[in-house]
Amino acid sequence: MRKCRPSKWVPWAFAGVGFPLLAAAMISTGALKSDVAGTAQATLAGSDLTKWAAVKMDGRIATITGKTTNPAAIEEVVKLVAGTYGVRQVVNKTSAEPLALLAPTVESPKTDGPVTEIRGTWPEGAAKTLAVKVGETAFTLPGSPELSTSNGNWLLTLPQPLAAGTYDITASASVDSDGATVAQATPAPVQVVVAPPPPAIVAPVIAPVAADAKWPYAITGTFPEADAAKFAATVDGREYVLGRGAALTSDGKGNFSFAPSRIFAPGSYDVDFSLTDKAGTTSTIKAEKAIVVPAAAAAVPAPEPAPEPVADTTPPAPPRIVAPAGDGSDVRMVTGTWDEGDASTLTATLQGRSYVLGRGSALTRTEDKPGTFTFAPNTVRLAPGSYNVEFAAADAAGNVAKAMVESAIVIPEPPKVAEAAPEQPQEPAPEAAPAPQPAAVELAAPTGDRMLDLTGAPTITGTWPQGEGTSLTIGLSGKTYELGTSANLKENGPGKWKLLPAAALKDGIYDVVVTARKGDVEVKDASLAEIEVDATLPTAPTITAYA
Known part of the structure:
Protein backbone atom coordinates (compact mmCIF):
# COMPACT_ATOMS: atom_id res chain seq x y z
CA MET A 1 0.00 0.00 0.00
CA ARG A 2 1.35 3.31 -1.14
CA LYS A 3 1.41 6.22 1.21
CA CYS A 4 -0.06 9.58 0.38
CA ARG A 5 2.51 12.21 0.27
CA PRO A 6 1.35 15.79 0.90
CA SER A 7 4.27 17.12 -1.00
CA LYS A 8 2.76 15.78 -4.18
CA TRP A 9 -0.92 16.99 -4.03
CA VAL A 10 -0.81 20.16 -1.99
CA PRO A 11 0.70 22.31 -4.78
CA TRP A 12 -1.95 21.15 -7.20
CA ALA A 13 -4.74 21.80 -4.78
CA PHE A 14 -3.50 25.32 -4.24
CA ALA A 15 -3.44 25.96 -7.98
CA GLY A 16 -6.96 24.58 -8.58
CA VAL A 17 -8.63 26.29 -5.68
CA GLY A 18 -6.47 29.20 -4.87
CA PHE A 19 -6.16 30.79 -8.23
CA PRO A 20 -9.95 31.20 -8.80
CA LEU A 21 -10.40 32.56 -5.32
CA LEU A 22 -7.54 34.91 -5.95
CA ALA A 23 -9.11 36.10 -9.24
CA ALA A 24 -12.45 36.68 -7.54
CA ALA A 25 -10.74 38.60 -4.87
CA MET A 26 -8.90 40.66 -7.44
CA ILE A 27 -12.13 41.41 -9.43
CA SER A 28 -13.77 42.56 -6.24
CA THR A 29 -11.31 45.36 -6.01
CA GLY A 30 -12.29 48.79 -7.47
CA ALA A 31 -9.63 48.80 -10.18
CA LEU A 32 -10.72 45.51 -11.68
CA LYS A 33 -14.46 46.43 -11.48
CA SER A 34 -13.69 49.63 -13.35
CA ASP A 35 -11.93 47.68 -16.08
CA VAL A 36 -14.89 45.33 -16.61
CA ALA A 37 -17.36 48.23 -16.65
CA GLY A 38 -15.14 50.15 -19.10
CA THR A 39 -14.88 47.15 -21.39
CA ALA A 40 -18.65 46.68 -21.38
CA GLN A 41 -19.29 50.43 -21.94
CA ALA A 42 -16.84 50.51 -24.83
CA THR A 43 -18.62 47.55 -26.41
CA LEU A 44 -21.97 49.34 -26.12
CA ALA A 45 -20.59 52.58 -27.58
CA GLY A 46 -19.63 50.86 -30.78
CA SER A 47 -23.23 50.73 -32.08
CA ASP A 48 -26.08 53.27 -32.45
CA LEU A 49 -28.31 50.51 -31.25
CA THR A 50 -26.62 50.28 -27.78
CA LYS A 51 -24.63 53.46 -27.13
CA TRP A 52 -27.44 54.99 -25.10
CA ALA A 53 -27.02 52.45 -22.18
CA ALA A 54 -24.78 52.90 -19.06
CA VAL A 55 -23.06 50.03 -17.11
CA LYS A 56 -22.20 49.87 -13.36
CA MET A 57 -20.40 46.91 -11.73
CA ASP A 58 -21.05 45.56 -8.24
CA GLY A 59 -18.61 42.73 -7.96
CA ARG A 60 -19.35 40.58 -10.94
CA ILE A 61 -22.96 41.87 -11.17
CA ALA A 62 -23.46 44.41 -13.96
CA THR A 63 -26.37 46.83 -13.72
CA ILE A 64 -27.44 48.60 -16.98
CA THR A 65 -29.55 51.79 -17.01
CA GLY A 66 -30.84 54.27 -19.61
CA LYS A 67 -33.81 55.07 -21.88
CA THR A 68 -34.28 54.14 -25.49
CA THR A 69 -36.88 54.72 -28.18
CA ASN A 70 -36.17 51.29 -29.67
CA PRO A 71 -37.49 48.36 -27.57
CA ALA A 72 -35.34 45.95 -29.61
CA ALA A 73 -32.18 47.78 -28.46
CA ILE A 74 -32.60 46.62 -24.81
CA GLU A 75 -32.18 42.96 -25.72
CA GLU A 76 -28.98 43.79 -27.65
CA VAL A 77 -27.55 45.74 -24.67
CA VAL A 78 -28.19 42.84 -22.25
CA LYS A 79 -26.60 40.41 -24.69
CA LEU A 80 -23.41 42.49 -25.12
CA VAL A 81 -22.94 43.18 -21.39
CA ALA A 82 -23.53 39.51 -20.43
CA GLY A 83 -20.85 38.49 -22.91
CA THR A 84 -18.23 40.76 -21.36
CA TYR A 85 -15.44 38.90 -19.56
CA GLY A 86 -15.81 39.20 -15.81
CA VAL A 87 -19.60 39.68 -15.77
CA ARG A 88 -21.45 36.92 -14.00
CA GLN A 89 -24.97 38.48 -13.80
CA VAL A 90 -26.79 41.34 -15.56
CA VAL A 91 -29.44 43.44 -13.85
CA ASN A 92 -31.58 45.32 -16.46
CA LYS A 93 -32.96 48.67 -15.26
CA THR A 94 -33.47 50.25 -18.70
CA SER A 95 -36.80 51.49 -20.11
CA ALA A 96 -38.22 51.89 -23.62
CA GLU A 97 -40.17 55.01 -24.66
CA PRO A 98 -41.00 54.68 -28.38
CA LEU A 99 -40.66 57.92 -30.42
CA ALA A 100 -43.87 59.30 -32.04
CA LEU A 101 -43.73 61.64 -35.06
CA LEU A 102 -46.48 63.94 -36.27
CA ALA A 103 -47.79 62.91 -39.67
CA PRO A 104 -46.77 65.14 -42.61
CA THR A 105 -49.52 66.89 -44.58
CA VAL A 106 -50.04 67.58 -48.28
CA GLU A 107 -51.92 70.65 -49.50
CA SER A 108 -54.17 70.10 -52.52
CA PRO A 109 -52.60 72.12 -55.35
CA LYS A 110 -54.74 74.38 -57.51
CA THR A 111 -55.43 72.88 -60.91
CA ASP A 112 -56.89 75.93 -62.66
CA GLY A 113 -53.47 76.45 -64.21
CA PRO A 114 -50.22 74.50 -64.70
CA VAL A 115 -49.25 72.57 -61.53
CA THR A 116 -45.58 73.42 -60.85
CA GLU A 117 -45.47 73.47 -57.03
CA ILE A 118 -46.76 71.23 -54.23
CA ARG A 119 -46.67 72.24 -50.54
CA GLY A 120 -47.21 70.67 -47.15
CA THR A 121 -45.97 70.41 -43.53
CA TRP A 122 -43.77 67.93 -41.64
CA PRO A 123 -42.27 67.50 -38.12
CA GLU A 124 -39.03 69.27 -38.94
CA GLY A 125 -36.54 68.90 -36.10
CA ALA A 126 -37.97 65.68 -34.69
CA ALA A 127 -37.77 63.98 -38.11
CA LYS A 128 -34.57 63.96 -40.09
CA THR A 129 -35.73 62.78 -43.53
CA LEU A 130 -38.75 63.61 -45.68
CA ALA A 131 -39.97 61.71 -48.73
CA VAL A 132 -42.64 63.08 -51.11
CA LYS A 133 -44.04 60.88 -53.84
CA VAL A 134 -46.00 62.29 -56.82
CA GLY A 135 -47.46 59.41 -58.78
CA GLU A 136 -44.49 57.11 -59.33
CA THR A 137 -41.80 59.80 -58.86
CA ALA A 138 -40.17 60.16 -55.41
CA PHE A 139 -38.30 63.16 -53.98
CA THR A 140 -36.30 63.05 -50.72
CA LEU A 141 -34.95 65.60 -48.25
CA PRO A 142 -32.01 65.57 -48.06
CA GLY A 143 -31.14 64.35 -51.51
CA SER A 144 -33.46 66.02 -54.05
CA PRO A 145 -32.75 69.68 -54.90
CA GLU A 146 -36.42 70.11 -55.88
CA LEU A 147 -37.48 69.59 -52.23
CA SER A 148 -36.84 72.33 -49.66
CA THR A 149 -38.08 73.16 -46.14
CA SER A 150 -38.52 76.17 -43.86
CA ASN A 151 -39.92 76.11 -40.30
CA GLY A 152 -41.81 72.87 -40.79
CA ASN A 153 -43.22 73.81 -44.24
CA TRP A 154 -41.93 71.85 -47.21
CA LEU A 155 -42.04 72.96 -50.85
CA LEU A 156 -41.65 70.73 -53.89
CA THR A 157 -40.79 72.67 -57.06
CA LEU A 158 -41.47 70.31 -59.94
CA PRO A 159 -38.90 70.28 -62.75
CA GLN A 160 -41.78 70.64 -65.22
CA PRO A 161 -45.57 71.09 -64.89
CA LEU A 162 -47.62 67.97 -64.34
CA ALA A 163 -48.99 66.50 -67.53
CA ALA A 164 -52.72 65.84 -67.80
CA GLY A 165 -53.76 62.88 -65.67
CA THR A 166 -54.55 61.72 -62.12
CA TYR A 167 -51.83 61.68 -59.44
CA ASP A 168 -51.68 60.37 -55.85
CA ILE A 169 -49.45 62.57 -53.67
CA THR A 170 -48.03 61.17 -50.38
CA ALA A 171 -45.47 62.40 -47.86
CA SER A 172 -43.60 60.47 -45.13
CA ALA A 173 -41.15 61.58 -42.42
CA SER A 174 -38.63 59.41 -40.57
CA VAL A 175 -35.77 59.55 -38.05
CA ASP A 176 -33.07 57.01 -37.14
CA SER A 177 -33.39 56.58 -33.34
CA ASP A 178 -31.24 54.10 -31.33
CA GLY A 179 -30.62 51.99 -34.39
CA ALA A 180 -34.23 51.91 -35.61
CA THR A 181 -36.08 53.98 -38.20
CA VAL A 182 -39.26 55.67 -36.96
CA ALA A 183 -41.52 56.72 -39.86
CA GLN A 184 -44.88 58.49 -40.15
CA ALA A 185 -46.78 58.97 -43.44
CA THR A 186 -49.84 60.98 -44.47
CA PRO A 187 -53.05 59.23 -43.41
CA ALA A 188 -54.31 59.10 -47.00
CA PRO A 189 -52.90 60.19 -50.35
CA VAL A 190 -54.06 63.48 -51.86
CA GLN A 191 -55.41 62.88 -55.35
CA VAL A 192 -54.89 65.57 -57.99
CA VAL A 193 -56.59 65.54 -61.39
CA VAL A 194 -54.80 67.72 -63.97
CA ALA A 195 -57.02 68.59 -66.92
CA PRO A 196 -55.50 68.74 -70.38
CA PRO A 197 -54.69 72.26 -71.59
CA PRO A 198 -57.25 73.98 -73.84
CA PRO A 199 -56.67 73.56 -77.55
CA ALA A 200 -54.28 76.10 -78.98
CA ILE A 201 -55.92 78.96 -80.84
CA VAL A 202 -55.33 78.92 -84.57
CA ALA A 203 -53.71 82.13 -85.75
CA PRO A 204 -54.97 83.90 -88.89
CA VAL A 205 -53.24 83.03 -92.16
CA ILE A 206 -52.37 85.91 -94.47
CA ALA A 207 -52.31 85.37 -98.22
CA PRO A 208 -49.21 86.86 -99.93
CA VAL A 209 -49.66 90.07 -101.88
CA ALA A 210 -48.48 90.03 -105.46
CA ALA A 211 -45.13 91.74 -105.96
CA ASP A 212 -46.51 94.02 -108.69
CA ALA A 213 -49.65 95.03 -106.73
CA LYS A 214 -50.14 98.76 -106.36
CA TRP A 215 -52.02 100.37 -103.51
CA PRO A 216 -54.96 100.42 -102.98
CA TYR A 217 -55.55 96.65 -102.88
CA ALA A 218 -57.16 94.15 -100.50
CA ILE A 219 -55.24 91.99 -98.03
CA THR A 220 -56.89 88.58 -97.82
CA GLY A 221 -56.52 85.45 -95.71
CA THR A 222 -58.32 82.93 -93.54
CA PHE A 223 -59.15 82.62 -89.83
CA PRO A 224 -61.23 80.20 -87.67
CA GLU A 225 -64.39 82.29 -87.82
CA ALA A 226 -66.57 79.76 -85.99
CA ASP A 227 -64.36 79.98 -82.87
CA ALA A 228 -63.72 83.73 -83.05
CA ALA A 229 -65.28 86.19 -80.60
CA LYS A 230 -63.39 89.14 -82.13
CA PHE A 231 -61.27 89.59 -85.23
CA ALA A 232 -59.47 92.86 -85.88
CA ALA A 233 -56.78 94.45 -88.04
CA THR A 234 -54.56 97.25 -86.72
CA VAL A 235 -52.54 99.50 -88.99
CA ASP A 236 -50.83 102.80 -88.23
CA GLY A 237 -52.36 102.89 -84.74
CA ARG A 238 -55.96 102.43 -85.85
CA GLU A 239 -57.99 99.28 -85.20
CA TYR A 240 -60.58 97.94 -87.64
CA VAL A 241 -62.95 95.35 -86.12
CA LEU A 242 -64.87 92.80 -88.17
CA GLY A 243 -68.55 93.76 -88.24
CA ARG A 244 -67.91 97.46 -87.58
CA GLY A 245 -67.57 99.01 -90.98
CA ALA A 246 -66.68 98.05 -94.52
CA ALA A 247 -62.88 97.98 -94.17
CA LEU A 248 -62.67 94.44 -92.70
CA THR A 249 -65.20 91.94 -94.04
CA SER A 250 -65.72 88.17 -94.14
CA ASP A 251 -67.72 85.74 -96.24
CA GLY A 252 -68.92 83.93 -93.10
CA LYS A 253 -66.77 80.89 -93.89
CA GLY A 254 -63.44 82.10 -92.49
CA ASN A 255 -62.22 84.03 -95.56
CA PHE A 256 -61.55 87.71 -94.82
CA SER A 257 -60.67 90.80 -96.83
CA PHE A 258 -59.07 93.95 -95.43
CA ALA A 259 -59.20 97.08 -97.60
CA PRO A 260 -59.13 100.31 -95.57
CA SER A 261 -60.30 103.38 -97.46
CA ARG A 262 -58.20 105.93 -95.57
CA ILE A 263 -55.39 107.80 -97.31
CA PHE A 264 -51.92 106.65 -96.25
CA ALA A 265 -48.80 108.70 -96.62
CA PRO A 266 -46.13 107.14 -98.87
CA GLY A 267 -44.26 104.37 -97.09
CA SER A 268 -44.72 100.80 -95.87
CA TYR A 269 -47.08 99.76 -93.09
CA ASP A 270 -47.25 96.61 -90.99
CA VAL A 271 -50.71 95.18 -90.31
CA ASP A 272 -51.41 93.22 -87.11
CA PHE A 273 -54.28 90.73 -87.39
CA SER A 274 -55.54 89.65 -83.95
CA LEU A 275 -58.00 86.86 -83.19
CA THR A 276 -59.69 86.48 -79.79
CA ASP A 277 -61.48 83.17 -79.24
CA LYS A 278 -64.54 82.58 -77.09
CA ALA A 279 -62.34 81.61 -74.12
CA GLY A 280 -60.68 85.04 -74.18
CA THR A 281 -57.34 83.90 -75.63
CA THR A 282 -55.84 86.25 -78.21
CA SER A 283 -53.46 85.34 -81.02
CA THR A 284 -51.80 87.99 -83.20
CA ILE A 285 -49.90 87.67 -86.46
CA LYS A 286 -48.00 90.55 -88.06
CA ALA A 287 -48.07 91.05 -91.79
CA GLU A 288 -44.90 93.05 -92.34
CA LYS A 289 -45.01 95.75 -95.00
CA ALA A 290 -48.45 94.54 -96.01
CA ILE A 291 -49.37 98.02 -97.25
CA VAL A 292 -46.86 99.77 -99.48
CA VAL A 293 -47.76 103.24 -100.69
CA PRO A 294 -45.31 104.51 -103.33
CA ALA A 295 -43.96 108.01 -103.15
CA ALA A 296 -45.58 110.57 -105.41
CA ALA A 297 -43.75 111.95 -108.42
CA ALA A 298 -41.05 114.45 -107.56
CA ALA A 299 -42.88 117.28 -109.30
CA VAL A 300 -45.96 116.80 -107.15
CA PRO A 301 -45.32 116.87 -103.42
CA ALA A 302 -47.05 114.11 -101.54
CA PRO A 303 -49.99 115.41 -99.53
CA GLU A 304 -49.88 115.08 -95.81
CA PRO A 305 -52.20 112.32 -94.65
CA ALA A 306 -55.37 113.78 -93.24
CA PRO A 307 -55.85 112.76 -89.61
CA GLU A 308 -58.86 110.53 -89.20
CA PRO A 309 -61.15 110.95 -86.25
CA VAL A 310 -61.56 108.00 -83.95
CA ALA A 311 -65.28 108.00 -84.71
CA ASP A 312 -67.18 109.62 -87.62
CA THR A 313 -69.56 112.07 -85.95
CA THR A 314 -69.93 114.58 -88.79
CA PRO A 315 -73.43 114.43 -90.31
CA PRO A 316 -73.92 114.81 -94.08
CA ALA A 317 -75.32 117.98 -95.54
CA PRO A 318 -79.09 118.29 -95.11
CA PRO A 319 -81.32 117.80 -98.16
CA PRO A 412 -106.61 123.69 -101.80
CA GLU A 413 -110.23 123.97 -100.83
CA PRO A 414 -112.55 122.50 -103.46
CA PRO A 415 -114.19 125.13 -105.71
CA LYS A 416 -117.53 126.39 -104.52
CA VAL A 417 -120.62 125.87 -106.67
CA ALA A 418 -121.73 129.19 -108.20
CA GLU A 419 -124.97 130.48 -106.77
CA ALA A 420 -127.86 130.87 -109.23
CA ALA A 421 -129.12 134.39 -110.03
CA PRO A 422 -132.08 135.42 -107.92
CA GLU A 423 -135.37 134.92 -109.63
CA GLN A 424 -138.01 137.63 -110.00
CA PRO A 425 -140.52 137.43 -107.26
CA GLN A 426 -143.69 135.67 -108.29
CA GLU A 427 -146.89 135.22 -106.70
CA PRO A 428 -146.57 132.47 -104.21
CA ALA A 429 -148.31 129.35 -105.24
CA PRO A 430 -150.27 127.55 -102.71
CA GLU A 431 -147.99 125.30 -100.73
CA ALA A 432 -148.42 121.62 -101.19
CA ALA A 433 -148.29 119.30 -98.29
CA PRO A 434 -144.65 118.23 -97.63
CA ALA A 435 -143.81 114.72 -98.76
CA PRO A 436 -142.51 112.39 -96.04
CA GLN A 437 -138.67 112.23 -95.94
CA PRO A 438 -137.08 108.76 -96.26
CA ALA A 439 -135.12 107.50 -93.25
CA ALA A 440 -131.38 108.27 -93.43
CA VAL A 441 -129.20 105.31 -94.34
CA GLU A 442 -126.17 104.79 -92.04
CA LEU A 443 -123.24 102.59 -92.98
CA ALA A 444 -120.22 101.69 -90.85
CA ALA A 445 -116.86 102.41 -92.52
CA PRO A 446 -115.15 99.39 -94.08
CA THR A 447 -111.51 98.59 -93.20
CA GLY A 448 -108.40 97.14 -94.82
CA ASP A 449 -105.88 95.23 -92.68
CA ARG A 450 -102.23 96.39 -92.73
CA MET A 451 -99.63 93.80 -93.71
CA LEU A 452 -96.03 93.27 -94.88
CA ASP A 453 -95.83 90.74 -97.74
CA LEU A 454 -92.61 88.99 -98.79
CA THR A 455 -94.06 86.97 -101.70
CA GLY A 456 -95.59 89.47 -104.15
CA ALA A 457 -98.93 87.61 -104.01
CA PRO A 458 -100.55 88.72 -100.74
CA THR A 459 -104.00 87.72 -99.54
CA ILE A 460 -105.50 91.05 -98.43
CA THR A 461 -108.27 91.06 -95.80
CA GLY A 462 -110.59 93.50 -94.09
CA THR A 463 -114.14 94.16 -92.86
CA TRP A 464 -117.30 95.76 -94.34
CA PRO A 465 -120.84 96.58 -93.21
CA GLN A 466 -122.44 93.52 -94.74
CA GLY A 467 -126.20 93.81 -95.04
CA GLU A 468 -129.16 93.77 -97.42
CA GLY A 469 -128.62 95.93 -100.47
CA THR A 470 -124.96 96.71 -99.59
CA SER A 471 -122.25 96.40 -102.25
CA LEU A 472 -118.46 96.25 -101.80
CA THR A 473 -115.66 97.30 -104.16
CA ILE A 474 -111.86 97.17 -103.62
CA GLY A 475 -109.45 99.42 -105.48
CA LEU A 476 -105.80 98.25 -105.66
CA SER A 477 -102.94 99.22 -107.97
CA GLY A 478 -105.23 100.77 -110.60
CA LYS A 479 -107.69 97.84 -110.70
CA THR A 480 -111.16 97.65 -109.11
CA TYR A 481 -112.67 94.41 -107.78
CA GLU A 482 -116.42 94.08 -107.00
CA LEU A 483 -117.81 91.47 -104.62
CA GLY A 484 -120.05 89.03 -106.49
CA THR A 485 -118.58 89.96 -109.87
CA SER A 486 -114.81 89.52 -109.48
CA ALA A 487 -113.67 85.99 -108.69
CA ASN A 488 -110.65 87.37 -106.82
CA LEU A 489 -112.82 89.12 -104.17
CA LYS A 490 -114.73 86.83 -101.82
CA GLU A 491 -116.46 86.86 -98.45
CA ASN A 492 -114.27 85.70 -95.59
CA GLY A 493 -116.96 85.12 -92.99
CA PRO A 494 -119.72 87.42 -91.70
CA GLY A 495 -118.73 91.04 -92.22
CA LYS A 496 -115.29 90.09 -93.60
CA TRP A 497 -113.68 90.02 -97.05
CA LYS A 498 -110.49 88.74 -98.67
CA LEU A 499 -108.80 89.62 -101.95
CA LEU A 500 -106.14 87.79 -103.97
CA PRO A 501 -104.83 90.32 -106.56
CA ALA A 502 -105.14 89.22 -110.18
CA ALA A 503 -101.43 90.01 -110.85
CA ALA A 504 -98.30 89.82 -108.71
CA LEU A 505 -97.42 93.07 -106.94
CA LYS A 506 -94.00 94.64 -107.34
CA ASP A 507 -92.04 95.83 -104.33
CA GLY A 508 -93.55 99.00 -102.93
CA ILE A 509 -96.28 100.45 -100.73
CA TYR A 510 -99.91 100.20 -101.86
CA ASP A 511 -103.08 101.96 -100.74
CA VAL A 512 -106.15 99.71 -100.62
CA VAL A 513 -109.37 101.71 -101.22
CA VAL A 514 -112.35 99.86 -99.67
CA THR A 515 -115.78 101.25 -100.62
CA ALA A 516 -119.16 100.13 -99.26
CA ARG A 517 -122.37 101.41 -100.91
CA LYS A 518 -126.04 101.19 -100.08
CA GLY A 519 -128.21 103.16 -102.42
CA ASP A 520 -126.82 106.65 -102.69
CA VAL A 521 -124.80 106.30 -99.48
CA GLU A 522 -121.09 105.54 -99.98
CA VAL A 523 -118.48 105.00 -97.22
CA LYS A 524 -114.70 104.48 -97.71
CA ASP A 525 -112.02 103.13 -95.34
CA ALA A 526 -110.03 105.72 -93.39
CA SER A 527 -106.53 104.13 -93.59
CA LEU A 528 -103.69 104.78 -96.07
CA ALA A 529 -100.91 102.66 -97.54
CA GLU A 530 -101.96 99.43 -95.84
CA ILE A 531 -99.86 96.99 -97.92
CA GLU A 532 -96.06 96.90 -98.17
CA VAL A 533 -94.51 94.36 -100.56
CA ASP A 534 -90.83 93.41 -100.24
CA ALA A 535 -90.44 90.21 -102.26
CA THR A 536 -87.14 90.85 -104.05
CA LEU A 537 -84.20 89.06 -102.45
CA PRO A 538 -81.13 91.21 -101.73
CA THR A 539 -78.25 90.96 -104.16
CA ALA A 540 -75.81 88.27 -103.09
CA PRO A 541 -72.45 89.68 -101.91
CA THR A 542 -69.50 89.22 -104.23
CA ILE A 543 -65.86 88.78 -103.26
CA THR A 544 -63.18 90.19 -105.51
CA ALA A 545 -59.88 88.36 -105.31
CA TYR A 546 -56.83 90.60 -105.43
CA ALA A 547 -53.52 89.28 -106.57
Missing part, protein backbone atom coordinates in the same frame (compact mmCIF):
# COMPACT_ATOMS: atom_id res chain seq x y z
CA ARG A 320 -81.94 120.92 -100.24
CA ILE A 321 -85.41 121.77 -101.59
CA VAL A 322 -86.16 123.23 -105.02
CA ALA A 323 -88.84 125.91 -104.78
CA PRO A 324 -92.09 124.73 -106.42
CA ALA A 325 -93.44 126.47 -109.47
CA GLY A 326 -96.69 128.40 -109.31
CA ASP A 327 -98.26 130.51 -106.62
CA GLY A 328 -98.08 127.77 -103.96
CA SER A 329 -101.82 127.38 -103.60
CA ASP A 330 -101.83 123.79 -104.82
CA VAL A 331 -98.57 121.86 -104.18
CA ARG A 332 -98.59 118.07 -104.25
CA MET A 333 -94.93 117.32 -105.12
CA VAL A 334 -91.58 118.33 -103.59
CA THR A 335 -88.23 118.06 -105.43
CA GLY A 336 -84.68 118.66 -104.29
CA THR A 337 -81.12 117.40 -104.05
CA TRP A 338 -79.05 115.53 -101.43
CA ASP A 339 -75.43 114.41 -101.02
CA GLU A 340 -75.92 110.85 -102.19
CA GLY A 341 -72.74 108.93 -101.51
CA ASP A 342 -71.78 110.85 -98.40
CA ALA A 343 -75.28 109.99 -97.17
CA SER A 344 -76.65 106.52 -97.75
CA THR A 345 -80.40 106.85 -97.00
CA LEU A 346 -83.06 109.51 -97.53
CA THR A 347 -86.49 109.57 -95.88
CA ALA A 348 -89.46 111.91 -96.05
CA THR A 349 -92.01 112.09 -93.21
CA LEU A 350 -95.57 113.37 -93.80
CA GLN A 351 -98.36 113.18 -91.23
CA GLY A 352 -96.37 110.72 -89.09
CA ARG A 353 -95.64 108.33 -91.97
CA SER A 354 -92.09 107.87 -93.30
CA TYR A 355 -91.25 107.17 -96.95
CA VAL A 356 -87.80 105.74 -97.81
CA LEU A 357 -86.07 106.42 -101.10
CA GLY A 358 -86.06 103.25 -103.18
CA ARG A 359 -89.05 101.70 -101.41
CA GLY A 360 -92.26 102.46 -103.22
CA SER A 361 -93.22 105.12 -105.73
CA ALA A 362 -93.78 108.06 -103.37
CA LEU A 363 -90.07 109.02 -102.94
CA THR A 364 -87.89 108.48 -106.04
CA ARG A 365 -84.86 109.95 -107.80
CA THR A 366 -85.76 112.71 -110.19
CA GLU A 367 -85.42 111.18 -113.64
CA ASP A 368 -83.21 108.50 -112.01
CA LYS A 369 -80.42 111.02 -111.50
CA PRO A 370 -78.18 110.35 -108.46
CA GLY A 371 -78.32 113.04 -105.79
CA THR A 372 -81.86 114.16 -106.69
CA PHE A 373 -85.28 113.27 -105.33
CA THR A 374 -88.96 113.77 -106.00
CA PHE A 375 -91.54 113.33 -103.25
CA ALA A 376 -95.07 112.85 -104.67
CA PRO A 377 -97.25 111.15 -102.04
CA ASN A 378 -100.83 110.02 -102.60
CA THR A 379 -102.84 113.06 -101.50
CA VAL A 380 -106.32 111.68 -102.22
CA ARG A 381 -107.05 111.22 -98.53
CA LEU A 382 -105.53 114.51 -97.34
CA ALA A 383 -107.98 117.16 -96.21
CA PRO A 384 -107.60 120.70 -97.58
CA GLY A 385 -104.77 122.54 -95.86
CA SER A 386 -100.97 122.84 -95.75
CA TYR A 387 -98.66 120.08 -94.49
CA ASN A 388 -95.04 120.15 -93.33
CA VAL A 389 -92.63 117.52 -94.64
CA GLU A 390 -89.38 116.55 -92.89
CA PHE A 391 -86.54 115.23 -95.06
CA ALA A 392 -83.67 113.35 -93.36
CA ALA A 393 -80.35 112.19 -94.86
CA ALA A 394 -78.28 109.62 -92.89
CA ASP A 395 -74.78 108.23 -93.49
CA ALA A 396 -73.44 104.76 -92.78
CA ALA A 397 -72.18 105.83 -89.33
CA GLY A 398 -75.71 106.78 -88.27
CA ASN A 399 -75.24 110.57 -88.45
CA VAL A 400 -78.46 112.28 -89.55
CA ALA A 401 -79.10 115.71 -91.09
CA LYS A 402 -82.71 116.92 -91.28
CA ALA A 403 -84.52 119.65 -93.19
CA MET A 404 -88.07 120.67 -92.25
CA VAL A 405 -90.03 122.11 -95.18
CA GLU A 406 -93.03 124.06 -93.98
CA SER A 407 -96.18 123.96 -96.12
CA ALA A 408 -94.44 121.57 -98.49
CA ILE A 409 -97.76 119.99 -99.48
CA VAL A 410 -100.75 122.31 -100.00
CA ILE A 411 -104.23 120.92 -100.69
